[in-house]
Amino acid sequence: MNLRDIKITSFSKLIIVATVLILILTKTALWKYIAAALAPILMAFILAYIMDYVVRFLEKRVKLSRMISILITVVLFIALLTLLGFVIFPNIVEAVASLIKAIGAIDMTKAVDFSFLNQIDFNNIYLKQLQQTIVDTLTPMLQKLTNFTGTAVMIIVNQLQQITSGLISFLISFVIALYMLAEKNDLIARIKRLLYAYFNDKQVQWVFYISRMSDMIFKDFVIGKLIDSTIIGLLSYFIFVSFGFEYSVVIALIVGITNMIPYFGPFIGAIPAGIITLIANPTHPIDVVYILLLILIIQQLDGLVIGPFILGDSVGVSAFWIIVAVTIGGASFGILGMFLGVPVCVLIKTLIEEDIERKLAAKGYDGLEEQNLRFRKKHHKST
Known part of the structure; x- marks a missing residue:
């Protein structure tokens, strides 16, 4: 199958209409609710799409049944999340917390010394100007970092609720992804039936090709x-x-x-x-x-x-x-x-x-x- 064998004019019009409709919706308040409703399903599709590679590998190479392959894939995925949650993530949190404390403890006017840049002798007027520009630019930027600590803490506190909500959404998406994996053939069959019912054969073949x-x-x-x-x-x-x-x-x-x-x-x-x-x-x-x-x-x-x-x-x-x-x-x-x-x-x-x-x-x-x-x-x- 190749695009040279397919006439896609009518289907292209449909895509253009759908694109315009999406662009219009994104400019309205309605889109926020649509996006919130579709986000867990989209996340579930992404998870299922990634995990399906492992499932298919176990099915084709190891010759396991699909349900056993899905079970092994889920165990591996949970093990990876556990590793991130109990080994890597705590180290990251500790490092970030220590980093925030370090920012607050720094007196940039005393601690940061760019004199080593001024000590470098560039025998060129343009390079010397660039050298001085770098020093003049970096110093005030770094001095302002001390004011970042309070802002960072407030941002972290304000995001805690969203993080909790995100974890719940992720769990919902994970459960949906499992059903997608288990009922993959059924979902594909229903999509095919829908496409063949509402579009002609060439348009359906174009969708499969894409x-x-x-x-x-x-x-x-x-x-x-x-x-x-x-x-x-x-x-x-x-x-x-x-x-x-x-x-x-x-x-x-x-x-x-x-x-x-x-x-x-x-x-x-x-x-x-x-x-x-x-x-x-x-x-x-x-x-x-x-x-x-x-x-x-x-x-x-x-x-x-x-x-x-x-x-x-x-x-x-x-x-x-x-x-x-x-x-x-x-x-x-x-x-x-x-x-x-x-x-x-x-x-x-x-x-x-x-x-x-x-x-x-x-x-x-x-x-x-x-x-x-x-x-x-x-x-x-x-x-």
Whole structure:
């Protein structure tokens, strides 16, 4: 099945109407209630989608029944949550609490000394101006951190209720995800019946094609990036501990999470890492330089060795399109949009390119400029 065999005009109109309707709803108070109602179901779908990979592995490779596979997957998932809850999470909470105390105890006017920057002699008027600008900018910013303590405490207190509500919502989503896994075949069958009842065969085949393409792209990128970022987070933790940095667990967590964002992630993670390091030891601001260098080395190792080994060429788009996707996704949906913008961009790019190929072939320009295209036909092999 290929898009060149499918006429999608009428279905495209339906998608446009649905998109406009969603955009209108997001500007009204009604959307808040709709989003609140759908959030647990969406979370349940994400959990079921991730856990289903483990279930299918146990079914196909280990040859276990689906119910046994689901049971083992749930046990592994709960064990992972237990590990996070009793081993990792308390260390993070303790480190964050200690960090807040450290912020309040710092007298920035006395503790932070940037004289080492002024002692460096740059034999260039422009570099000297840049040097002085850095000193003049950083000093007042760091002095204001002492006022952040009270605000941070109030934010934490105000968020406790939302955290409790979020945990309850997560438990509800987890239970729904279990039912989704157990009744997967029934749900798929009902979706197929609904589609065939209300749309013609070609439109239904187009929906199935988009679904398979989306699953393949998200599996390659999201799952691979999750594994890659976990490795980077653990590697960062052991390296920071070996160099004796305080709050290594918090900094490594930040590095691991922001690593999920292509290209911009390392820069986003480096900023709080440098600030935390400076707060931990304000009398030695040179430590900031050291930890930034370590993060740079780790990211280079990820980009040259770890990332290509795990992800391969799963992204399938050039750096230009990745930066565009991250920028638009971040502006529209924040951090989550920065991460999901890349696989969505890959999906849209692939579909548009297939439609372009179909139209070029119809005009007798099949293969036009293909020798100059990068990552072409990346996801066509399995369709």
